[in-house]
Amino acid sequence: MAYIVSPNPHIHAAVSTRKLMLDVIIALCPAVIVSFLYYGLSEIAIMAFSVASCVVLEWAITKYLLKKASTTGDLSAIVTGILLAMNLPPTCPLWVVFIGAVVAIAVAKMTFGGIGQNIFNPAITGRVFLLVSFPTFMTDWTVPAGFISNVDAFSGATLLGQVPILGALEADKLVNLQTLFRNIGGSAGEISALALLAGWVYLLVRKVIKPWITLSIFATVAVVACIFHLADPAQFTGPLFNLLTGGVILGACFMATDYVTSPMSTWGGVIYGVGIGFIVMMIRYFGSYPEGMSFAILLMNMAVPLINMKFHQRKFGRK
Amino acid sequence: MSKITFAIGGVHPDDAKLARGCAIEVLPLPQTMYVSMAQHLGAPAKPIVAVGDKVKTGQVIAEPGGFISAFVHAPASGTVKSIAPRKDLAGNNVMHVEIAVEGDEWVEGVDLSDTLVTEIPEDRAAILDKIKACGVVGLGGATFPTHVKLNPAPGSVAECLILNGAECEPYLTSDYRIMLERTKEIIVGAAIMQKVLGGCRTVIGIEENKPEAIEAMGKALATLPYKGIEVLPLKKKYPQGGEKQLIQAVMHREVGSGGLPISVGAVVQNVATSLAVYEAVQKNKPLITNTLTITGNCLPVERQHNYLFRIGMPLSYIAEYAGGVPEGAAKLVSGGPMMGRAIANLDAATVKGSSSILYLSEASTRRGQESLCIRCGRCADACPMGLEPFLLRRLYAAGDLEALEKNAVQDCIECGCCLYSCPAYIPLLDHIRQAKGQVMAAIRARAAAQKSNTKQ
Amino acid sequence: MNSIVIWTIVILAGLGLLLAVVLFLIAEKFKVEEDPRIEQIEKTLPGANCGGCGYAGCHAFADTAVKASDLSAHFCPVGGNEVMKKVADILGYKVEEKAPQVAVLRCNGSCAVRPKVNVYDGALSCRVKAALYSGDTGCSFGCLGCGDCVAACEFGALSMDAETGLPVVDEAKCVACGKCVKACPKALIELRAKGPRGMREFVSCRNQDKGPAARKACANACIGCGICVKTCTHDAITLENNIAYIDFAKCKLCRECEAMCPTGAIHGVNFPKPLDRDGIKARVAARNAAAKAAAQGGDGSAVNSATATHEPAQKTSVDGTAVSAATESVKKEVSNE
Numbered sequence A: 001m002a003y004i005v006s007p008n009p010h011i012h013a014a015v016s017t018r019k020l021m022l023d024v025i026i027a028l029c030p031a032v033i034v035s036f037l038y039y040g041l042s043e044i045a046i047m048a049f050s051v052a053s054c055v056v057l058e059w060a061i062t063k064y065l066l067k068k069a070s071t072t073g074d075l076s077a078i079v080t081g082i083l084l085a086m087n088l089p090p091t092c093p094l095w096v097v098f099i100g101a102v103v104a105i106a107v108a109k110m111t112f113g114g115i116g117q118n119i120f121n122p123a124i125t126g127r128v129f130l131l132v133s134f135p136t137f138m139t140d141w142t143v144p145a146g147f148i149s150n151v152d153a154f155s156g157a158t159l160l161g162q163v164p165i166l167g168a169l170e171a172d173k174l175v176n177l178q179t180l181f182r183n184i185g186g187s188a189g190e191i192s193a194l195a196l197l198a199g200w201v202y203l204l205v206r207k208v209i210k211p212w213i214t215l216s217i218f219a220t221v222a223v224v225a226c227i228f229h230l231a232d233p234a235q236f237t238g239p240l241f242n243l244l245t246g247g248v249i250l251g252a253c254f255m256a257t258d259y260v261t262s263p264m265s266t267w268g269g270v271i272y273g274v275g276i277g278f279i280v281m282m283i284r285y286f287g288s289y290p291e292g293m294s295f296a297i298l299l300m301n302m303a304v305p306l307i308n309m310k311f312h313q314r315k316f317g318r319k
Numbered sequence B: 001m002s003k004i005t006f007a008i009g010g011v012h013p014d015d016a017k018l019a020r021g022c023a024i025e026v027l028p029l030p031q032t033m034y035v036s037m038a039q040h041l042g043a044p045a046k047p048i049v050a051v052g053d054k055v056k057t058g059q060v061i062a063e064p065g066g067f068i069s070a071f072v073h074a075p076a077s078g079t080v081k082s083i084a085p086r087k088d089l090a091g092n093n094v095m096h097v098e099i100a101v102e103g104d105e106w107v108e109g110v111d112l113s114d115t116l117v118t119e120i121p122e123d124r125a126a127i128l129d130k131i132k133a134c135g136v137v138g139l140g141g142a143t144f145p146t147h148v149k150l151n152p153a154p155g156s157v158a159e160c161l162i163l164n165g166a167e168c169e170p171y172l173t174s175d176y177r178i179m180l181e182r183t184k185e186i187i188v189g190a191a192i193m194q195k196v197l198g199g200c201r202t203v204i205g206i207e208e209n210k211p212e213a214i215e216a217m218g219k220a221l222a223t224l225p226y227k228g229i230e231v232l233p234l235k236k237k238y239p240q241g242g243e244k245q246l247i248q249a250v251m252h253r254e255v256g257s258g259g260l261p262i263s264v265g266a267v268v269q270n271v272a273t274s275l276a277v278y279e280a281v282q283k284n285k286p287l288i289t290n291t292l293t294i295t296g297n298c299l300p301v302e303r304q305h306n307y308l309f310r311i312g313m314p315l316s317y318i319a320e321y322a323g324g325v326p327e328g329a330a331k332l333v334s335g336g337p338m339m340g341r342a343i344a345n346l347d348a349a350t351v352k353g354s355s356s357i358l359y360l361s362e363a364s365t366r367r368g369q370e371s372l373c374i375r376c377g378r379c380a381d382a383c384p385m386g387l388e389p390f391l392l393r394r395l396y397a398a399g400d401l402e403a404l405e406k407n408a409v410q411d412c413i414e415c416g417c418c419l420y421s422c423p424a425y426i427p428l429l430d431h432i433r434q435a436k437g438q439v440m441a442a443i444r445a446r447a448a449a450q451k452s453n454t455k456q
Numbered sequence C: 001m002n003s004i005v006i007w008t009i010v011i012l013a014g015l016g017l018l019l020a021v022v023l024f025l026i027a028e029k030f031k032v033e034e035d036p037r038i039e040q041i042e043k044t045l046p047g048a049n050c051g052g053c054g055y056a057g058c059h060a061f062a063d064t065a066v067k068a069s070d071l072s073a074h075f076c077p078v079g080g081n082e083v084m085k086k087v088a089d090i091l092g093y094k095v096e097e098k099a100p101q102v103a104v105l106r107c108n109g110s111c112a113v114r115p116k117v118n119v120y121d122g123a124l125s126c127r128v129k130a131a132l133y134s135g136d137t138g139c140s141f142g143c144l145g146c147g148d149c150v151a152a153c154e155f156g157a158l159s160m161d162a163e164t165g166l167p168v169v170d171e172a173k174c175v176a177c178g179k180c181v182k183a184c185p186k187a188l189i190e191l192r193a194k195g196p197r198g199m200r201e202f203v204s205c206r207n208q209d210k211g212p213a214a215r216k217a218c219a220n221a222c223i224g225c226g227i228c229v230k231t232c233t234h235d236a237i238t239l240e241n242n243i244a245y246i247d248f249a250k251c252k253l254c255r256e257c258e259a260m261c262p263t264g265a266i267h268g269v270n271f272p273k274p275l276d277r278d279g280i281k282a283r284v285a286a287r288n289a290a291a292k293a294a295a296q297g298g299d300g301s302a303v304n305s306a307t308a309t310h311e312p313a314q315k316t317s318v319d320g321t322a323v324s325a326a327t328e329s330v331k332k333e334v335s336n337e
Helices: A017-065 A076-086 A094-112 A122-133 A159-166 A168-174 A193-205 A212-231 A239-244 A248-255 A266-286 A293-310 B124-133 B174-181 B183-196 B211-223 B243-251 B271-283 B315-321 B378-382 B389-398 B401-406 B417-421 B428-455 C002-029 C036-044 C058-067 C080-091 C126-132 C148-152 C179-183 C211-217 C227-231 C256-260 C277-298 C302-309 C311-336
Strands: A003-005 B024-026 B032-036 B060-063 B077-087 B093-103 B160-165 B201-207 B229-234 B266-270 B289-296 B305-310 B329-334 B356-361 C101-105 C118-120 C158-160 C167-169 C189-193 C200-203 C237-240 C243-246 C266-269
Touching: A017 A076, A017 A094, A017 A193, A017 A248, A076 A094, A076 A122, A076 A248, A094 A122, A122 A248, A122 A293, A159 A168, A168 A239, A193 A248, A212 A239, A212 A248, A212 A266, A239 A248, A248 A266, A248 A293, A266 A293, B024 B174, B032 B077, B124 B183, B124 B271, B160 B183, B160 B243, B160 B271, B174 B183, B174 B211, B174 B271, B174 B289, B183 B201, B183 B211, B183 B229, B183 B266, B183 B271, B201 B211, B201 B243, B211 B229, B243 B266, B266 B271, B271 B289, B289 B315, B315 B356, B378 B389, B378 B417, B389 B401, B389 B428, B401 B428, B417 B428, B428 C126, C036 C058, C036 C080, C058 C080, C101 C167, C126 C148, C148 C158, C148 C179, C179 C189, C189 C200, C200 C243, C227 C237, C227 C243, C227 C256, C256 C266, C256 C277
Parallel strands: A003 B329, A003 C118, B024 B305, B160 B201, B160 B266, B201 B229, B289 B356
Antiparallel strands: B032 B093, B077 B093, B289 B305, B329 B356, C101 C189, C158 C167, C200 C266, C237 C243
């Protein structure tokens, strides 16, 4: 009998990349189901197509271009596919979805060497590429027929998009605690704050991620919104409006916390979160786009290597 | 629930103390024993017997080969059959004295009775001499000669003696069993070391997954006349038994990089060492026995044992005595599953520091397929020294020794937490150990060069 | 309108001129005087920056070579004698020709002859493996098979043979830089003289265990039996720590040791003809028998026993002619090609 010999340790925690990604997928399920209920078959089609495109693309690139063992088994392509779909309007044509998947997987992920090597969050890169390339498709917020009626649905603009039309005072009135359960209009990942937060809590309980990045984004958004809102409520929307509308919750819970593109130390994560929160508020208040979560995350993604260089864990016995 | 533990990192593997209920049994002597000359940290011992010599149990058969080295004694009476290289558990050749066992006739002057001797000798130097003469070394894993550790350099003061009863490694139960069965002897041993160190505060740190041991120690302390010894329950976390970690948990002080525990006023000794000190000083009995656990996740509970073995018994002999290697065992480990050494050669002889034969199943021990780092930072979270294993591995691959040193690779205690918690199964510690070796060599070379410069 | 254009041109031209002057002055001020021969030598060198010469790179080689009083400490293994001659010409020194070398693996314990006794499950690195234990076969001296040497080679001259589990040296690509020698934790790779037409004999084993133990671990191991030492008539083979070593300088490539080795641990490479094992064995046996008869014939008288002590010297001279004839025939075969 030939026994195994290896250096220590001889046991391993019940953790693997695949299990972590599976947990992220499970955590996204509530929000995905809510989006299916409200946006119906068209959303199911986008989701299925996005996931399938991402997985097939990654498999094909590893197999035929890189000629390496396929990495699709780690399920990270599925996560990217879901996140990409959640960032798109429910009326997005499937060929646009496919281009988004190509940019996310082929450009943002695989050109850097695959999982763990990329600088930018793949799903957000895909979304931003589509936003600047196909602004008409990406800002068409017509609400399709879902399994739950959408009688009070706006068409043509999200809540954030209403701000320039209605003014900050009126827009603020549209947001109340009900928005926590159900947002009106917007991409699939913007519908239910509660479903997203439930998934985030699941990730925290399963110790997949730590809360600091998300909390620092929320806190920064709230603080910045408070300051500006108190200064001029007629021009600047309030903290509740800014927390509950748009992509802040999806971004803060699932996109900014992406392992690969976020800092590794706790304090680095806080700095990163503060940066995202600040940038997103600046874009919302002063930028030409109504929403800036994607840009904020991408910009801070760029700063991650610098943050990692500056912030280290406290070493034992050293100042 | 105790909240006392070390501050940075750590992991929580399932403690799997399967053999905790098994009382210590005494192993019979085999026909042949092989006593290694390198069973302590430092220089190997030099044999002082010749082939054909008759030896008695407890007789010195090898002398220290340097300042940091230890005496080695015959584990049984018989004839020296050979003094030759023999393969150790890693398959490397090490000098062994082979003894054909003919009986168990002890040398003169050893108290073999069970009576507890609580009277501690007054003369500090005499105690240290006895500890040295009996070949006592640290039994917590590092096998550092105890008399050296108990005799800190002039100028340094021991403020606290910490007795390590954490036994934070999963599966192992030998320390737990001696804490239950040899409670008073351990406390007397602690009192002796306390006296040698000048009567400092003494803390017996025990993880709270061993409540029976905590209780037994507390009760025994109440019946014994020693002052300044206390039991401290610790929160269960690996690697609590690491010297630096234990000092931090107990004293809230951090030993600096490259520093010794005494630099913060601490001396750490394992409970098994304490027992060996008791036997050496009170009974004049050299260190030729230790306790070893036969356990594992593929060994039926009724076949798990805690044995009192004689040093020099081949591992294979003990395994056979316990019913052979169980079916389904894919890896054999000497020591705990986190820091133990895989056994490549079961015919190797036991040494002073042997603490277990651990049988692990293929599913529990086989490493997963290595994949790319996803930068989750789990290794950095787990590292009890606050290092960043992902970074160290990258720097090692780039061969950047300067950056490795700056990022404190030399502080690594090789506890295995990083690899244990890596979801991509990257052999972090394998590489970091190499990097540590290279950086340590560079530091030593630099120190030597500096020394010769100042001399000139 | 025109004036704007003119002014633009004038200002830009003036600015350009000014900056050019500034740059020129700075370049002059901070000019580093360097021996022009350094650059010359550097251009002559292959530019691999492999460090095989023992210096940090080609520039360091050139720099130190210029400062040195002779070229005894400088040899570029990649460029070889040709490049060294050019370097010597530049410096006006003389350089001794060195026999070209090649990396040689001193382990022939392939998977087929060296059974695995355990399964290694650590990082795929010989260094890690060697630090952990003696290896996954019974031989604690042999190749660990993780390919540290292959990774170290910058010239693509090494590759792992999947079937034998041993690295293979591509002689055409090997420049004898010595990187693999340093990379191997078991010190299995030796730089040996390439030999005439690449022909060379070497002991492909480093197992220092005693015969039976070595044999048990690996069928191809050198068992330290000493037959090769006894067979060799050129005094080229020494036996130390149960391992034979052939001194290239003394070896006459007669291949007798190779034929006589009971385990096949001695390898001869690049010989034009396959080894005539039986022929050589018969020749050596006849020679030994003759020597024995001569020695026995000497028994009896004191005078004869005294001459018997000189017998080995005689034997060498007698057999030396026979062997040199054999070598001669090999060389003839080579030239006939």
